[in-house]
Amino acid sequence: MSARKLVAGLGACAALLAATAGCGGSAPSGAAGAGAGRDSGPVKIGALHPVSGANAVDGQQMRRGAQMAVEAINAAGGIRSLGGRKVKLETGDTQGKAEVGQSEAQRLISEGAVGLVGTYQSAVSTNVSVVAERNRVPFVMDVTASDAIFSHGYKYSFRVQPGSxxxxxxxxxxxxxxxxxxxxxxxxxxxxxxxxxxxxxxxxxxxxxxxxxxxxxxxxxxxxxxxxxxxxxxxxxxxxxxxxxxxxxxxxxxxxxxxxxxxxxxxxxxxxxxxxxxxxxxxxxxxxxxxxxxxxxxxxYHYDAKNPATVKLRAEYQKRYGAPMRTGAVLAYDAVQVIAQGVERAASTDPEKVRAAIAGSQVQPLTVGTGPISFAPNGDNKNALPxxxxxxxxxxxxxxxxxxxxxxxxxxxxxxx
Known part of the structure; x- marks a missing residue:
């Protein structure tokens, strides 16, 4: 099946949310609040990247960037509107395969992720966006170039980087x-x-x-x-x-x-x-x-080389991992911040409330832009700048x-x- 036919098929599938149990593999989880452990313990954010396979170097970079964002949030006091609850990164390896990314997304949501970030590859993000829509859980794409995902009227898909x-x-x-x-x-x-x-x-x-x-x-x-x-x-x-x-x-x-x-x-x-x-x-x-x-x-897209906060983050990454921090890792950092600040503004781990907060967010990026990360009705970052x-x-x-x-x-x- 061609990539375009796959996108079209998945888009039609997502449009029939009540009947998607047999569409795309996994059955829907039901209510937006479904998932283990959202109401107590750490606030879980799911990260989906290819940490094995041909794109493993980029995937590993992005997982590390997401983890560094979690550490920064916790060091600053966690989610203050929820009494300082800490954030925890739950990870999944997509292996660079659309069907694996899809099943891993369902697993992370079932385990209580309040939102997802990922995935580096457009074909994988296409499948994950359907899972996110069906489960009514926000999905903030760090690296995903394809614009087709944003033509279906999805409400739970967002993107930090500029599109194709x-x-x-x-x-x-x-x-x-x-x-x-x-x-x-x-x-x-x-x-x-x-x-x-x-x-x-x-x-x-x-x-x-x-x-x-x-x-x-x-x-x-x-x-x-x-x-x-x-x-x-x-x-x-x-x-x-x-x-x-x-x-x-x-x-x-x-x-x-x-x-x-x-x-x-x-x-x-x-x-x-x-x-x-x-x-x-x-x-x-x-x-x-x-x-x-x-x-x-x-x-x-690119990390903002003229932003002192970005320079500091990349220096810390270099010190910790002995390699330059790639832009994908900085975008993953930004994407986690978007979800965490959504939880903060919503004062809730209900994914639907978090989604509404993300839709109205103003998050200062470490990547190049014309202003804060702010989303258009279709989920695209209005201020992303190539x-x-x-x-x-x-x-x-x-x-x-x-x-x-x-x-x-x-x-x-x-x-x-």
Missing amino acids: AAIAGAAARYLKEVSEKAGKPVRKVAFLHEQTDFGTGAAEAFAKAAKKLGIQVGPNISYDAVTASDLTAQITQVKASGADVLAVAGYYRDGLLAAKAINAVKPNLNAVWGVSDGAFDQPKFVSDVGALGERYFSTN VLMQVQNGQIKQVYPQDKAESQPNYSVTWRP
Whole structure:
């Protein structure tokens, strides 16, 4: 089944809440207050991330970020409106599989989670959102790019990061502006993307935005991120196309493959331009590919490098775990804060009351935004802001828009064919 058909089927399933026992696997839990232990003991927040499988590094990072948020909340006195009750993180490993994420979500809700955060992968979040809707328990997505989830009228799904269309639109706009300021106006963009709903959605949204700006897009080249072991053929196709920019939307492992193939083929490009890409804005990408990734751009969500509170959190993470804190982990931290502050405002562990409090929340983020985390009626964060980053001298720098920039964009590549 295609990702789009899966989303549509699950959306129809969720719309029939009273009849969903046979839809999506798990039976509904009944009343919103159902679940063990919500009225006493620690306030449980469920965290669903892929801590095993191909995306385990990111998943582990995000689980740690969520745990650090819980520790910060408890150190500050817990949930004060509930007499200082402590918060506890209950975790589930999605294994990067939609059906596993779905069953783990049901388990965490049945065990008393007042809300869920997750999941890193759009396909997994699609299933979890159905479980959350059926059980009337809020689900705050930290990393989930797909916009399809937010087209079904769900009441219990929220998202901290900007969505695929917002990122793709910003990517096209930033590309036009940066290239023109550099005196090399973009002419034609080839788009390389992984083939699930995430990558396809990013490519389609970018092409739509680029067309409005007078930018030609093509060819559109897809690949299977799970099975791909080499992208040389795809990059050779890019070279033959005459495109002066290569846009890329994929995950981390295939991002490395793309960088290696670009180095081998050396297409005649002015820029490599990540669009929601899971590799090009990661410190590990820089260390793994070295000079091959120099000057790569990436339009994406990002931790706020200019926020002192974010700098402090990332320093603590580095000290504790011996690795740089990725943006996904900071988003998980923000998502837990959203649920905890919802509980605080609701003065209740009733998920429906918590959901109402979240819907009206104003939470200060540690990720880039134009203001506090605040949700539109469809559950999207109204103040989420995509930012343009670039690998410069072996470091990831925010370079655009100007008010978020740590340094200026360098619109050139380090190779020529």
